[in-house]
Amino acid sequence: MTPALIACSHGTSSPAGRAAISAIVDRVREMLPATDVTEAFVDVQQPEIDAVVQRMPVGAPAIVVPLLLSTGFHTRVDIARAVAAARGPALAAPALGPHPLLAELLVKRLTEAGLGEGDAVVLAAAGSSDPAASVDVTAMAQLLADRLAGERIAAPVTVGFAAGAGIRIADAVTAARAAGARRVIAASYVLAPGHFADVIARGGADAATAPLAPDDAVAAVVVDRFRRASAELAG
Structure with missing residues (x-):
């Protein structure tokens, strides 16, 4: 029996942010036409992840894919709790990042922003108090740096956070300029428009890229996470 896919995002009050996430979920439905795909949220929006998991039929398998980057x-806590209380076989997939497809998308966004010789990149993430989030973002920064090098784009990549632990975006931008960057471009490592995208835009960089969603690459990562978790659930 094919597991259901529960796409669980944070939730936002931004209409543009809601539209971007819904567009990703709709694209996942198109890519997985034989799979039941349902949206869920951990905050702000309804339905909450716990309620969605509990509505699954008894014995029905489910995969929760976090629409979260780290x-x-x-x-x-939130997603793990919901999965642990499931009434059938259930598994939580890893967060979307780090992932090579996201690195490709970030390069695309940076190219659109005019990244050139002498520029520096700050991978600008939302941030978290959880040290694991910083580890994931650092790994994503390395994937991005490797991808840029593969494209023969000589641009150093550092990391900045809008909140939580770690260096703030404005400080990372200042450090990049002090290191001699001609321009500093903030690579927005957030899924959708909203509060953190606004913080990144105000972070002092010469330019900031658009959020990652909506883009088919994000939907492809969701599908990849789902398929890998489904294989693991099947044993």
């Missing part, structure tokens, strides 16, 4: 409180 490991953190919501993956370790």
